[in-house]
Each structure stands twice: as C-alpha cells, then as structure tokens.
Amino acid sequence: MNEVNEILSQLTTEEKEKLRAKKVLVTGGGGFLGSWIGETLLALDTKVYCLDNFSTGVRRNIESLKNNKNFRLIEGDVENFETDESFDFVFHFASRPAPDDYVLHPVETLKANSIGTLKMLELSKKSNATFVYASSSEVYGDAEVIPTPEDYWGKVNPIGVRSCYDEGKRFSEALCMAYFRECNLDVRIVRIFNTFGPRLRADGTYGRAISRFLTQALGHQPITIYGDGQQTRSFTYVTDTVTGILKVATSGLAKGEVFNIGNTEETKIIDLATLIIKLTESKSKIIFLPPAKDDPRRRRPDITKAMLTLKWAPRVSIEEGIKRTIEWLKNQKI
Ligand code: UDP
Numbered sequence: 001m002n003e004v005n006e007i008l009s010q011l012t013t014e015e016k017e018k019l020r021a022k023k024v025l026v027t028g029g030g031g032f033l034g035s036w037i038g039e040t041l042l043a044l045d046t047k048v049y050c051l052d053n054f055s056t057g058v059r060r061n062i063e064s065l066k067n068n069k070n071f072r073l074i075e076g077d078v079e080n081f082e083t084d085e086s087f088d089f090v091f092h093f094a095s096r097p098a099p100d101d102y103v104l105h106p107v108e109t110l111k112a113n114s115i116g117t118l119k120m121l122e123l124s125k126k127s128n129a130t131f132v133y134a135s136s137s138e139v140y141g142d143a144e145v146i147p148t149p150e151d152y153w154g155k156v157n158p159i160g161v162r163s164c165y166d167e168g169k170r171f172s173e174a175l176c177m178a179y180f181r182e183c184n185l186d187v188r189i190v191r192i193f194n195t196f197g198p199r200l201r202a203d204g205t206y207g208r209a210i211s212r213f214l215t216q217a218l219g220h221q222p223i224t225i226y227g228d229g230q231q232t233r234s235f236t237y238v239t240d241t242v243t244g245i246l247k248v249a250t251s252g253l254a255k256g257e258v259f260n261i262g263n264t265e266e267t268k269i270i271d272l273a274t275l276i277i278k279l280t281e282s283k284s285k286i287i288f289l290p291p292a293k294d295d296p297r298r299r300r301p302d303i304t305k306a307m308l309t310l311k312w313a314p315r316v317s318i319e320e321g322i323k324r325t326i327e328w329l330k331n332q333k334i
Contacts, residue, residue, distance in 0.1 A: 003198065007040050008298040010243040010315070011250075011269060016044060018250040018318050023047045025129075027078045027086045027120060028094035030057030031158045031200045033192070035065075042068050051084070053077045055108065056096050057267045063291055071094050078116035087128035089249060092120045092172075093134040099162060099292060100205040106164035107180065112173075113168025118254050123180045130186040133176050135177070137193040137262060137299055139168045146266075147302035150191070150258050160294040167176045170233055173258065180256040184295055188254045193262025193301050197238030197321060198328040210235060210322070217282035227291030230272030234300045236263040237321035240314035254309070262301040272318075279322055 008016065024041055027036040029050025036056070040049045047070045050062060065071045074081070078094040094111045096102040104108040115320065117133065123133040140148050141156035156166045167204070179185040201221045202211035216223050244261035248254050267275075273286050316324075 003036060004040050004043050006239045007036070007243050007246070007306060008043060011246060015247060015250040019246065021046060022088035023049070023085075024089045025051060025123070026093060026117065027051045028056055028057060028134070030059065030062050031093060031097075032061070032201070033195065033238070033245070034091070034093040035061035036238055037093070037245065038062070038071070038240060039065060042070055046070065048072070049087070051076065051078060051081055051094065054109045055105075055199070056098070056101065058199070058201065060256060064297065067153045075110075079111045079119060080121060082241045083123065086128045087123070088127075089132065090120050090127070090129045091132045091134070091249070092117060093164070095134070095168070096318045097192050098201070098206050098208055099165070100207070102165050103161045104205060110168045111166040112167050113165070113172050113237045117172040119187065121175060123238065125183055125185050126181065127228070130188065130249060131176065132245065133172055133187065133189045134190045135173055135189050135258070136165070136169045137191055137260070137301065138162070139169050139173065139191060142294070142296045143167055143299065145295060147262070147264065147300045148300050150260055150305055151300040157294050162173070162294045166257065177256070181299070189258040191247050191258060191260045191271065192241060193232045193236055193260065193299065194237055195236045195241040197325055202237075209269060209272060210276075210325070213276045214280065214322070214325060217276045217280040217284045218326070218329060219331055220283045222287040223277065223284050225269055225273055225275045225286055225288050226295065228288065229273065229286075230298065231295060232266045232268050232298045234263045234266050235272070235318050235321070236261070236314055237316035237324070240316055244306060244310070244312050247312045251310050259306045259310065260301040260303050261306060261312075262303065264300060265300070265301060265318055266300040267318060275319065276322060279319070280326060
C-alpha cells in the first residue's frame with residue numbers, strides 16, 4: 001500500500017466526506033508534511049492551493065501533483081501572501097523545521113510563525129475556514145514532565161538559539177486561541193512530534209536525525225551524533241502523523257483544541273544510530289560531535305487525548321518506518 005492509500009484507509013467515511021471536494025490552502029505545501037497532506041486531499045477530489053517559497057520545500061515533492069487539474073502552486077512567502085480566494089480549510093505548515101537550519105534564519109522563521117500565522121488566521125476568518133496550525137513538540141522545550149501531556153506549559157529558553165522556532169510556535173498557538181476566543185474562528189492546533197519517512201530532507205543543514213543517519217549509513221559515512229547520544233526522541237512515521245493531522249482537522253470535538261500527535265516509543269539517539277547501521281548493513285562508524293545548544297534531553301508525548309477524542313494511535317513502529325524509508329531512499333537514487 002502506498003502512503004496516501006494508507007492514510008485514507010485510516011480515516012473514517014465521515015472524516016473523508018468532510019475533506020472531499022473542498023477548497024484548501026496548504027502553506028508549506030511543497031515541504032515534507034505539506035506535500036503529503038496535499039497529495040492526500042487531491043485523492044479526495046479537493047482543490048489544493050499549495051503556497052511555498054521553497055526555502056526548504058522541494059519541487060520534486062509536488063512534481064507528480066502538478067498535472068492534477070485540482071492542484072495549484074503559488075510561489076511566495078506566507079507573510080506576504082494576498083488573495084481574493086476563499087477556502088474551506090487552511091493548513092498553516094510553512095516554516096523552516098530543521099534546528100541546524102532555522103538557527104541560521106531566525107528572523108525568517110519567526111516571521112512565518114507570527115506574521116504568517118496572523119495573515120492565515122485573517123484569511124480563515126474572511127473565508128470562514130477551519131484553520132489547522134502545525135505546532136510542535138518544541139513548544140514544551142526541555143520538558144520536565146515525560147510523557148508530556150498537552151496541559152504541560154513547557155520549559156523554553158526565550159532568548160536561546162532555538163527560540164525563533166519554539167517561541168514562534170508558542171506565539172502562533174496564542175494567536176490561534178485569541179482568534180478562537182474573540183472571533184469564534186474554528187482553529188485546531190496539532191503539536192507534531194519528530195516525524196520521518198519519504199521526502200524528509202537529509203541534505204546539508206536541512207537534515208534531521210533519521211534522514212541524515214540513513215543517508216550516512218547507506219553511503220558508509222560516519223554517523224554524526226551531537227553530544228553523548230543519550231538524548232531521546234519519539235519518532236513517528238509520516239502516515240501516522242498525517243492521519244492524526246487530518247483527524248484533528250475533521251473531528252467534531254477538536255475546535256479550539258490542541259493535540260499531541262506522535263509515537264510513544266521513546267528512542268535514544270545512540271540506539272537510533274545503532275538500529276540504522278543494523279538495518280542498512282552499513283560499515284559506518286559513529287562519531288560524537290559537540291552537543292547542539294539547548295537540545296531537549298527527552299521527548300515523548302502523552303497521546304491519551306488524541307486516542308480518546310480522535311480514536312487515533314500510531315500504527316507503524318520505528319523499525320518498520322525506517323525499513324520503508326530505506327526502500328524509498330534506494331529508489332530515489334535510480
Ligand atoms: N542529531 C544528531 N546528529 C544529527 C542530527 C541530529 O545527533 O546529525 C540529534 C539532535 O541533536 C537531537 C536529535 O538528534 O538531539 C533529533 O534531532 P532532529 O534535528 O531530528 O530533531 P529535533 O532536534 O528538532 O527534535
């Protein structure tokens with residue numbers, strides 16, 4: 001089964017009907033999550049307007065969508081986007097997501113997650129659209145409560161190098177709730193935990209732990225661990241994350257609500273590196289580099305709320321997801 005069919009198979013008929021034959025704007029629609037959301041919506045005969053400035057998005061992600069009559073690409077920055085169109089849903093997913101990258105572009109990262117969010121909320125208000133915001137587990141910072149539930153307020157360094165992302169996401173959440181409370185706008189916030197799978201970038205500063213380690217391992221290059229590798233993350237396969245996002249978008253119980261969407265399987269980065277070396281049968285050695293600044297030590301979601309409210313739970317294990325990503329990576333090289 002391909003990724004889109006797998007996502008669709010996990011949505012109920014009612015959820016699919018709420019998304020079918022609609023008109024949707026996806027900001028960051030050329031990115032990892034945005035392109036999978038767009039592709040899934042196109043399969044439901046929905047008109048997808050993809051807004052992307054390709055700062056980190058990749059044209060290849062949407063190559064196969066370009067000939068679809070329901071797909072429209074708009075190139076530009078979300079914070080400067082003007083339109084007379086109106087939409088049924090606005091998915092605001094535009095942002096630089098990789099720590100090594102956003103620390104080099106803090107102003108741009110904050111703009112997408114402040115002015116960009118404000119503009120998309122205004123557009124949603126004008127359209128009477130449902131607004132879905134791609135927030136992040138980063139709003140919890142270096143969490144002191146593990147597993148972390150939605151009602152944990154976070155431990156974030158407001159002036160640290162990661163603050164452009166963390167505080168941008170936190171400000172945007174506050175803005176969403178302001179529009180919900182003051183304008184009764186239908187806003188839904190998804191706190192997305194580390195997600196991986198086909199289309200996650202591995203190159204340069206855009207790379208994330210899984211995509212980078214896989215590329216390093218397949219090339220028999222050293223695996224670059226920042227710090228001692230004892231820090232943890234809970235890695236979610238992309239079909240599980242996108243399914244969760246679409247359930248948040250359509251649930252009758254999600255208006256004005258926030259949901260953790262992530263896998264509960266917590267993995268040490270050193271164990272991730274070892275697993276990847278094993279699954280790729282690589283000759284790579286692990287090298288230890290200086291730790292990343294303000295890097296959270298542990299990250300694991302409490303997903304009780306999503307399980308009970310949305311009837312959602314991740315289905316793909318980290319090992320299974322890595323195997324599938326390896327297949328995709330190998331096909332890319334052909
Ligand atoms: N990491 C690493 N080597 C890399 C890339 C990432 O050791 O080449 C670590 C990083 O310091 C963090 C974890 O892997 O502790 C996850 O990093 P990623 O960039 O994937 O996501 P995030 O920090 O946003 O959770």
